[in-house]
Amino acid sequence: MVTETPAKSTASAPLSVVVALSLATLIAWTHGGRAEVARLGAYNVDVSQISMSGLSSGAEMTVQFQVAYSSLLRGVGIIAGSPYACAEGQVTRAMRVCACFFSCASDQIDVAKLADITWKNAAKGEIDDPANLKRHRVWMLSGSQDQLVPQSKMDALASYYAGFVDPGQMAFKKDLAAGHGMPTKDYGNPCDTEIDPFINDCGYDAAGELLAWIHGDLKPPNPGALGGRFVQFDQSEFVKNPTDHSLAPDGWLYAPASCADGGRACKLHVALHGCNQFQSHSYWNFSFPFYHRFGRQYVDHAGFNAWADANDMIVLYPQATSAALLGNPLGCWDWWGYDDANYAVKKGRQMTAIKMMIDRISGAPGAH
Template sequence: MTIAGCTLALAATAQATAAAAPPPLPAMKTQQVSISGLSSGAFMAVQYEVAYSRSLVGAGIIAGGSYYCAQGNMMAAIGSCKGADVAELAALTRKRAEAGQVDPVSGLATHRVWMFSGTLDKLVPPASMADLAKYYAAFIPASQVEFKSDLAAGHAMPTDGFGNKCDALATPFISNCGFDAAGSLLQWIYGPLKARGDNAAPAGKLQEFDQSEFLPSPTSHGMASTGYVYIPPGCEKGGAGCKLHIALHGCMQDIGNLKDTYALHAGYNAWADTNRIVVLYPQAAALSPMPNPKACWDWWGYDDPDYSVQNGRQLRAIKRMADRLTGA
């Protein structure tokens, strides 16, 4: 091939690569930020809520546990932190807040928190969520915390129209339980909402975006190269007056394992359509064969010793995404 031919081939390759690259996360002016998560995403949501409490109005926790309950120990994480010393964790939270490692605990006092634990969940047993309820009691008035623990559900995101049987433990870890967890948590956090749209035919747009802007070399630190954001009708042009909800998937529900299944079917988007809620779906990634082969979020320190404070890589990356969407 001639030099000219090589130059043209390289230029064509560069153009194709550029065309295939996902767009950046759009800059917006949303407000009233909240977060939720399932399983490892639930543990991660609690970490984020504590670290950045002043930027949130509430949280939804499905099959998670107390802040910093693993204490950097993988075996504690495997056991879902059952039997964690909640008083000790609350004291540590206050100490970290005083040191400026997380937001002041006063930021938690106004939060509205919705919790869910399935009675048949064997991976994150109800005892772990009961510990979390005790942890929250140290910072948040009881009237602002709702804990649903009476549904015969396994370890999965409960919906009222998509997924496996309610007691199943199988991919995609979304189960049709005749119960809309996404709608329940959003309405608890934000108050009464307009009736949801059509789950089967969302009116908004699910957009893939580049996560490496928020964490250099994300795949080296347990995050995917790209994430998703759902932009509903009325929020396309800057998002003024729109809310923001951050939804964290669980292990093996990431873009590498399920593509956009969780973002499309966890139940958030139909509520987003009718209530002008932008939904951010950050994506974790596997670090295999160890220490994170199942694409869990870093809630026990597999990548970063600072994983549970504001300086933690993954927490900071998600906060930067939220800041882009709120204009902070």
């Protein structure tokens, strides 16, 4: 169960009052204001220390961003993902071959074919040279109880990486009895569950493990109150009319105090949420007020910020959102082409938006 403070019993309250309060809360959450939205700023970033991670559709986006922009990243953390271009532009393949969201097809993931697509995209100049992947630090986790992205799908990803990445640069954890979700040390549902908010209390700090693998020796996470600040920024700077392309109006960034004044070069980690983890998503829960807004749960509780606070690391949280007219009601990242046929290459709309955010933060030449 989500670690929220239990509400007092509503047994004595009329059902109509409970329902009315729940609906009022849902409406207020869904139509919240944007008074604190700011322009995403530039920081002093060590460009050799840029990394990315993702869960579920965030893992898929991380893999395709890593392959497309392999010259940019140091490494990645993948939780419940599949190989680059696995969907081949088809939603049915995405849902039933690369994952098992409705049912599993008998088709197996053709790793050799996907490796060939990678080299062909590189030959066309649509992605960076895949030879860059050899130096990447790659950390993977597949929960043994994950039924949505079973371990066979992550095994295919490991096989794909084996064709590009130095074996000594890869780590693959498969012995955690986790369902489909972000494993944390002490927040979320029971570890083996697969329900909203898809953050699971596994007594295991996945965020810390992946950051340590990618970036090397890190100081222990800050055990107390965070000393930095959260920035809610306008994503429309990076893609016009973002909600038309299943991107939320706003994203989030966490900047430790040590990175605020530009006096030292900081690391940058990009953390991508999964499906049904967009801010305005509301889900049923059997505790009052029944409907819960997902809100900032991934930003606040995925586990990255305390590590960032202690290790001069900025964390960028781009935000997708639901777009039913695009065939994306669950607010997944575009890893099958629902918005853009170029979704898996550098000129893909969501890919470009994230790259522009990174460029802005790191002060890359030409960023504005």
